[in-house]
Amino acid sequence: MNPEMWHTVDDYISSTLIGPDTALDATLAASDHAGLRAINVAPNQGKFLHLLARIHGARRILEIGTLGGYSAIWLARALPADGALISLEADADTAKIARDNIASAGLADKVTVITGLAADSLHELIRNGTAPFDLIFIDADKSGNPDYLRLTLQLARAGTVMVADNVVRSGRVADRSSNEPDAVGIRRYFDMLAAAPGIDSTAVQTVGIKGWDGFAISIVSDPAAASAALR
Ligand code: SAH
Ligand code: DHB
Ligand code: MG
Numbered sequence: 001m002n003p004e005m006w007h008t009v010d011d012y013i014s015s016t017l018i019g020p021d022t023a024l025d026a027t028l029a030a031s032d033h034a035g036l037r038a039i040n041v042a043p044n045q046g047k048f049l050h051l052l053a054r055i056h057g058a059r060r061i062l063e064i065g066t067l068g069g070y071s072a073i074w075l076a077r078a079l080p081a082d083g084a085l086i087s088l089e090a091d092a093d094t095a096k097i098a099r100d101n102i103a104s105a106g107l108a109d110k111v112t113v114i115t116g117l118a119a120d121s122l123h124e125l126i127r128n129g130t131a132p133f134d135l136i137f138i139d140a141d142k143s144g145n146p147d148y149l150r151l152t153l154q155l156a157r158a159g160t161v162m163v164a165d166n167v168v169r170s171g172r173v174a175d176r177s178s179n180e181p182d183a184v185g186i187r188r189y190f191d192m193l194a195a196a197p198g199i200d201s202t203a204v205q206t207v208g209i210k211g212w213d214g215f216a217i218s219i220v221s222d223p224a225a226a227s228a229a230l231r
Pocket of ligand 3: 039040041139165166
């Protein structure tokens, strides 16, 4: 393990394949200025999410955990002109910063940031009969992942892709002696993915400027069957 090399390679990848980006750079600067923790996805991870959304042809995206809007901007840029992204953020001040950043990036017409605990907002979206999402990115409190899976399945269709960030946590996910809420939440999330019919999943580990972590990725084929099994 050589975290210094992980940084060097991430910088190499991002400088060769991504390069500077006025709106995203301004988003990180404004987020830093506002005192937000720099726990947004890395540039190459943001572009990975963006490409995934384009590969999938996503028109409706749901994000759980907005922070300053960095990943939301990457994802929203993948949308067609009439596409929409809804992002859920618990903290009202953080949500305001994100809305400002998203507006500066020219994406205000496609993105809605909803303030409130994600579980409450998800219940509200379900109650309102919100149309299903094509892509769902789960990236808030990891202890909430089991709830977010149960709830987002009610906002999914056959073909919905789900991605969860931070599922490795420097290996803690596989350390059964770790009782940290994030590790426990992620293990429960994995167990639920494994147990439910109608959803196929894997996870990949990542190293880079975010340390040692990973993404879980799933495709839902039968949201009703998955929901029923997880009740
Ligand atoms: N997706 C962002 C990073 C999100 S960081 C990016 O990559 O750019 C996690 C965010 O989830 C934080 O802003 C935090 O305030 C928010 N959060 C934590 N618990 C939450 C909850 N229960 N409901 C909604 N948002 C929550
Ligand atoms: C942390 C990193 C994340 O990407 C995230 O979504 C939440 C927390 C962290 O490093 O603490
Ligand atoms: Mg994250």
